[in-house]
Amino acid sequence: MSQRIPVTELAADFRSRATTALADDQLRTNFRTAMDSLIKKRADAFPDEQEREGLRELGNRIKARALSRLPDLLEQLEAKLTENGVTVHWAETVEQANRIVHGIIEARNGRQVVKGKSMVSEEMEMNDYLARRDIECLESDMGEYIVQLDGEKPSHIIMPAIHKNARQVSRLFSEKLDEPATDDVNELIQTGRRTLRRKFMEADVGVSGVNFAIAETGTLLLVENEGNGRMSTTVPPVHIAVTGIEKVVQNLRDVVPLLSLLTRSALGQPITTYVNLISGPRKPEELDGPEEVHLVLLDNGRSGAFADAQMRQTLNCIRCGACMNHCPVYTRVGGHTYGEVYPGPIGKIITPHMAGLNQVPDHPGASSLCGACGEVCPVKIPIPQLLQRLRQENVRNPAEPQVVKGGGSKYSRTERMIWQGWQLLNTRPALYGLFLRAATRLRRLTPKNAGPWTRNHSAPVPARRSLHELADAHLRQRGDQ
Amino acid sequence: MTARSNILGKLRNSLAGTTPRPDEFDEQLVTRPWQYPPAARVERLRSLMEAVHTEVHQVSATDWPALVADLLNRRNLSNLLCAPATDHGKALQHYWQTTGQRSQLLAYDRPIEQWKTALFENVEASITGTIGGIAATGSLVLWPDRHEPRLMSLVPPVHIALLKASEIHDNLYDLMTAQRWAAGLPTNALLVSGPSKTADIEQVLAYGAHGPKELIVVILDQA
């Protein structure tokens, strides 16, 4: 039990979940090892700094261009896809999206759904929604499959089961699938393969996400290494793709740099094993492929982020996960601590728009603003800047109109007054001088217990004399002051 | 319709008074670092693909059926899914007939619904053509069609792909441009860069996740 951390069920707030995760040595080893390896892979994949930076800049401009004409591109995408025979649906909320998906499945009397990896379907909690309506929705990405089998949520957007080691997976497989225990990863994967191949054959509907939706050609581009994405989008007679409205790019050529940025940033691979470009359902003369292809475009708070020019940059995200791989906070607490679909730095800046800041009040503050995330982001999202901005939104007076949904959730009159006092101290030199004198002269009175600081540190005892005093004396000696 | 107009309305409202950003696409950034002398393309593709467990062979454009027969025999495979109507399908059939091969050539000649179980359970290997390769990333490009449907390169545990050396492009951008992809794509286009794999358990790389366990690339030199 100590090995398994369904932290989401254990505690309601970030700090309590973090405390649980931090105490779990196995979990911390699993994350640290995996993140170190991913950091190295990314570094090795970008040996030339000039090339990397040029590409990041291009990626940033491609996404900015797409966002600057987002409504037009969405309409163009819809028109092109429709022309290609794909049905396009729009959903403002996850509830609407789920209803659309359910409707499509019902129309085919579908009972079994097989799913390729899709973070948007996680946002929708599609599996649960369909299960409540007697439709089995099975994850087919190995990591997602493992997580689903254990009744958990993904802890990483690219590596959903990264919090588990092989022994933990083995125990799970022998418990749930009645397989002999083995620590051999190859054998574990072959178990997954056997089980899921049958499911691909039987499934009535395949669900997938989308990495890039290309307006110019009406194409859905999906990347993957396993082949489950191709299976899910090709074998069942119906394919439903679900995606966020920010995934659209203008031109086909735009995906060339984005694809390179995505696979190298995420996994350090020059390219994934499969890049799957879907531009339509099976044509009459073709022998396989789905008869129906649907695209569900989901808003779920994205248009709220879009409304503010600074926070709009959040929507540049291509979901590579590099920000979490490089995050010292994520590395230590793992994905479940965030308690939401998107963990890590990107989760901290996007979840407030989806769930509301009041649902994740600790998210913006759970960062030392070290800047590692912004440094590696392939589309140059200024993540630290956005975290800082969300902190401002978080302490806004709730009585004022809010820019972010659920803003003002950390508003505290007391804290505001403390900062006002701090302001006074730091804008009145005489007062500041008096403070320095008092703090240095009364240094022996520094409390041994200074709240959260002294949990990790000795008491912050000031020096005998402040720099103000020492410098003054020094400069006086020099005859200056 | 209301969701659609609400979403578009909100987005338009947020962009009020702004102009769309210009297209600053710089093709140099995606081409210049990825250029190779023609002679080096094969080597680059081969080394990248081999690094991800792909078996790569290079033979003359006429000798390849013998190699394919040998590949099957060495693996003790009893059948091979191929497209009889294509040039390479014809060549293969001819070779099989003249040499009396033990393994059976199968054709994907019915809609998937009519033989799904057989495809998943009985077919041991497949052979398809490609419409090109990419040296920069070590990738094959496939445009499945009625002769070589999408699942041919996915379901059988062994996938053999024929690639003409002359059709290896430097990078994806060059290939897309040369083949005029933006003017129209097939219902499904694929880049394949190795056998199926996963690193989802402890980051340990395991091959044969859901797709082919083996990818064999046969590079054809000019006849």
Add this chain to the structure above:
Amino acid sequence: MNELFYDAAPNATRVAPDRPKPRQYPDKPAEVVLFGTCVVDLFFPEAGMDAIRLLEWEGIRVHFPREQSCCGQPAWTSGYRDQAKAVARAQLEVLDRSGFPVVVPSGSCAGMLRHHYRELFADEPDTLARVNALAERTFELTEFLLRVCKVRLADQGQPRRVALHTSCSARREMDTHLHARELLGQLDNVERVDHDHESECCGFGGTFSVRMPEVSGAMVMDKTRALMDSGAVEMVTADGGCLLNINGSLEKQQQAFRGRHLASFLWERVNTRARKGAV
């Protein structure tokens, strides 16, 4: 910045600012202002004094305006923009009075002056011009010594192995992550050793350390362990915040290992008298 080139509308879609060009450094000035920073002021005043001594050693006349206090960063990173702005404005007034280059013995405070003041005053075009001018003449101590003074340090000390901790601000905002290395490299008898996960944050993050003590504590624990395991006898850093965090943690753990401000370390190495504690 450059987005204004295409679209002056405030709701225009933003692109990332252009990559900063390598900083052009001026000739060594005759006079500078030392912006001491509040952490150094209260907890590490000797580091501030050693910075003054190093600069004077270089023949520079150092001013220390009494009206200076904090750069405003704690409020800024806590989301209290108005309060941060008021404090920033006060510092701007003080630092504008002389117009001398400003030397800061802390990467994060230098980053605040050089980068975040621009964000704070983005809505005040008149002030922004002064803020930009201040940014142009603000230097982190290590870059000032190395690139502006072009110091050549003559090591007077005994052989010593040290670990260097570079603050995230120096690394990612000020682009001065190699400067302290280079300065240490000039010292013949000093061996700099790398520590595990060297580029990782020490966990300070200003008020982060008290808002998220669990996570911050785990980070500083890992950092101090890595430093102690590096084989160094002490740690040096050019950032007061990291020093406060790392030393406070080491003392709490009752370890003998300590960190020291780079200014103090350098001054001690080049000036034998410094070891006796006086100039």
